[in-house]
Amino acid sequence: MPNRLAAETSPYLLQHADNPVDWYPWGEEALARARAENRPILLSIGYSACHWCHVMAHECFADATVAAEMNRLFINIKVDREERPDLDQVYQTAHQMLVGRPGGWPLTMFLTPDAMPFFGGTYFPREPRHGLPAFVEVLHSVARAFAEKQDEIAEQGRTMREAFGSTLPRAVRGEPLFNADPLAQAVAELDANYDRRRGGFGGAPKFPRPAALDFLLRRHAATGDPHARDMALTTLERMAEGGIHDHLGGGFYRYSVDAQWSIPHFEKMLYDNAQLLHLYAEAWALSRKQVFRQAAEGIVAWLQHEMALPGGAFAAALDADSEGEEGRFYLWTAREVHALLPPQQWDVASIHWGLDGPPNFEDAEWHLRQVQPLEQVAERLRLTPGEARQQLEGARHTLLAARNERIRPGRDDKVLTGCNALAIKGLARAARAFGRPEWLGLACRAADFLQQDLWREGRLLATWKDGRARLPAYLDDHAFLLVAMLELLQAGWRDADYRCAVALADALLQHFEDREEGGFFFTAHDHEALIHRTKPVEDHATPSGNGVAAFALGRLALLSGEPRYAAAARRALALFLPELRQHPGAHPGLLNVLSDELSPPALAVLQGPAAELARWQDEIGRLPAPWLLAVAPTGGDERPAPLRKPETERVNAWVCAGVTCLPPIDGLEALLGMLAKPLKVH
Template sequence: MPEQKNNRLAHETSPYLLQHADNPVDWYPWGTEALEKAKAEDKPILLSIGYSACHWCHVMAHESFEDKATAEVMNRLYVNIKVDREERPDLDKIYQTAHFMLSQRSGGWPLTMFLTPDQVPFFGGTYFPDTPRHGLPAFRDLLERIAGFYHERRDEIDRQNESLQSALSTLFSPRGQDAPSSAVLDTVRAQIAQQFDARDGGFGTPPKFPHPTTLERLLRHHAHTDDDKARYMACFTLEKMARGGLHDQLAGGFCRYSVDGQWMIPHFEKMLYDNGPLLALYAQAYAATGDAYFARVAERTAHWAVETMQSDEGGFYSALDADSEGEEGRYYVWDAQEVRDLLAPELYPVFARVYGLDRPPNFEGKWHLHTFVTPDELAGETQTDPATVEAMLEAAREPLLAVRGKRVPPGLDDKILTSWNALMIRGLAVAARHLGGPDWAAAATRALDFIRQHLWRDGRLLAAYKNGTARLPAYLDDHAYLLDAILELLQVRWRSADLTFAREIAEILLAHFEDHEEGGFYFTADDHESLIQRPKTFADESMPSGNGVAALALGRLGHLLGEPRYLEAAERTVRLAAGLMDQAPMAHTSLITAFEEQLYLPKLVILRGDPPAITSWHERLSVDYAPRRLVFAIPADAPDLPEALAAKAPKGEAVAYVCTGTTCSAPVTDPDALLEQLG
């Protein structure tokens, strides 16, 4: 018999919401039905926001939402709304910010907020246990107390709500000022150095997150200043992360964060939005240093993404859960004897020495693979060639992967999100450019074509796709990341239709997201549903700032097309955020990078001619890490070129046009002369 679904979440497509469709809680998805019910019955709203790969979301669900006694209290006292933060980042931004303002504590997931029927929060928290512990009240007791507070102290709640609304409005509406100073480029580098962990890499104290935008900032800083310490901080961190348990040492791909300072034990969920930027970053690090290890990490990450996360239709899935068979990390950890039994006698000692199986277990009586001794160090100890050690480790991976592949895998969140796909498209494009992987460019192209076919409707972008259905109006991040990704992919292989798509995305940003009075971009479009606030955020979070990426991408597209409207929108965004960059530079590295390209205009190289010739030129220009150089190889017969590009006509087999801002040099027909000109 089919499973009985007990609440309205059974009609949703989000894997996270469907996980709760069997709960005895009378869950509603966010929407008119739930909001009107709360008003009609004068009940507070219990808003629970999480995502499918979230370990503590699963814990709270098991302890409370699957418990009939707790559900009875929830159903009697509240209108209960479940939200997938990955489908509704607008709601997550609003209520995470409100949680911080109400509690002066950082938020997280699950986010548990109590709202008045008009959607304004008056109390909140994150995870609440089923019994009092860790200084937290039992969830069922809290439910009774909050409901009583709501009905007995309405005047106090109303006054608090008024203050909160005013504070949110101020926070989401920074005022413009003069353009930022170039000093912020040095200030952010100094602040990063203050936070740098010289022993283990990364920044700050555990839990440690990868922070790709911070690491890319350091690589860019070195590229333009020859500041060796900046490059060292980036590369030391990248190696420590890749050698650690944060990185899947067998299959590739990175987990969300490390719970310790050594990158040893991760929170085991694997998110697409981490792996796209990290793929790009390791490819850039290889281009900047020539270190083959960074190339191998990028290659393995790309392989994992394409083999595990790309759907048959072309889009990339969202995440792999932290849990398997109800236990966090179960899929990834090993028993030392099991590994010994699987490996050839000559391989086990090497594998055990490198990955710590000759040491005490590091995860709940098991071993999670973490590099304790690098292959180079082991080669020195044993007077062996490092390449021999690497080959033995590679030989050991195959049988271990085969056995691991037979285990019950972590849950797959198979919804396809436009913004996260854009981050992976960009990552694959950057890797293809620097490492020359044609399959990666093809995978990126398939994902872009999937978005255009399934998530582009009537000239507007949609945010999410699942089971053949695209839904939800797209957000700022969807548009900004996609525009940036298309521009990166165009630098790997040219398709005029992609440039047209990029222009359409840019026009939507200006028409529906830009604040035409103050500058910058709202997170939601002007025709989005009405919420208690329309967020306009600038800081990098777990993903890059939508405003920062929009400013960078619009600036690049503006230079490519000679379109001043795009350049002006980018400049207004940076000017509006100048104060924020000065106050907290490390939190706004995406915007600082956009500002850097406005301060020091990128060199735009347009190659025209026959594909074999311009491809050869292009490959020579892609070897170096030159973040202020954009190279587009456009075949002589490329159709539908805008005027600014059509004017750069083919001459002979190949010709290069080099432009900085509105100034272009004479056409160059010799590749060596071009390289000399570019420096």
């Protein structure tokens, strides 16, 4: 008989609807029962694409014996971290405090009836394994501790509340002293951790770290630092060559389990690919290397073929598992590939992807990655580069068609506002960089969906599934969508997108900003009260909401002329300045705000006949100029003051940076020459 999760829309929660566990979704019903019965809460947080979440669900939550003990001893609550990142942030932090090391997923936390954590862990097995106790043993130990150590648990709770409070920064009184030292220190920190041979940062497991790569590309654009450029481009190139990249269907997996980018954990997340699309577009604009174009085209193909939903938005994730095994959908035997391909395609593909060598996945199968560059393959087989490329493309199409006949990994097809905003931003930037208007169309359709289906009564919502938009949107949702609107406005002005940007900015100031200390809370002022209200600033798999909000508000202030937006951005930067100075490498997103504060970005307003104007926009869009905001607004007198320019017979560009505005420019080549590097005006 299904449990209470059967009424939810989250695919992850629905995966647990038939468990024998008496699951509750997070809510007052479960919390009230825990208080009324004075029973501890077992809180389990995961997400649909998480491999170890599936393992624990199969071993423990589907087991009648384990479930009986869970039901006897605890009030059991299941949470989808993608729907409730507020809960995930709070209880991941609590895990760190209790255990002394980072958490992860599945997150398994034990709470008092008032939701204060007193013990935690991540994955627990059905039977003792890998040094971990059996889950039933954990259940009994925790229940016994709750019954026998009430005073100690209460004191620990008081200490934890104080510790939570200490995590919130306090504003330093007086005028902040901004300088470039944290920018240089962050580059040095990244350099110290940089893998010079294989790209990326650190060893295994190795993550893409898109916020850090974006920061490095921006530092190169601002200063000309060649090493910042090389760290970013080398990392992106090695990733595109490696097994973290899907060489058949396009897109990138979550992370690599090794330092060589060879073997991934096979889940594919919308938020990773959205950010990487933006980065590969910037890398192409900077270098014109074909590997970056191919990676970007692959991501868009993956978005279109595997993630697009009927209304125009994109699904959240693809599972790592199919047929009960991680990676099963993506793996090959050499015999299987050899049987599918004609001889010349096999010759090229087997050398290029390493199928002529030993298997690279558990000594039995192959996961495709570039082992030998195509130019070397062509030389070895005495083919021209064009012939080798043609054979490889034929092999890719054949293998992809065969793979598409397999049982697919599960897709989490809920719409997440923040993740879709990242996809809109990536698509809009890629459309400009590569001159692909159809990609802009994809971005606009997704933006229209969010504006039409996830706005309710003047408020943004966080998630949509099966016609139901629900849950109040978080800081990240607002900030990511605001910066996506700014990217869309550069790709092609639409008044609705500008109005959306202004509404988002106003919502950030009204519902999220801490007007006393500065910065932005993760949840709105009228959000459900939790044991702690976070104000996140570090960048992780997604950029921090505070960094993106401050950056986007500062840029929108250029367009709108609204000083409130610039002031809020500056207050956030001032609040977090001590953290920037202490750990600059952990805050690349906020460092971009500092860079804008020290070297104001330029605004270029284009006006003129439509046909000629489109050509100017196309050329400007191909520039590697992240310090530039270039728009061709419509709307006449309804436009804000910075965008009101006189009608002209030829295209003119009005360029301003800081408090300096240049005379109108009516020659495209002159404008492109000027925009080849940041404007040194204040």
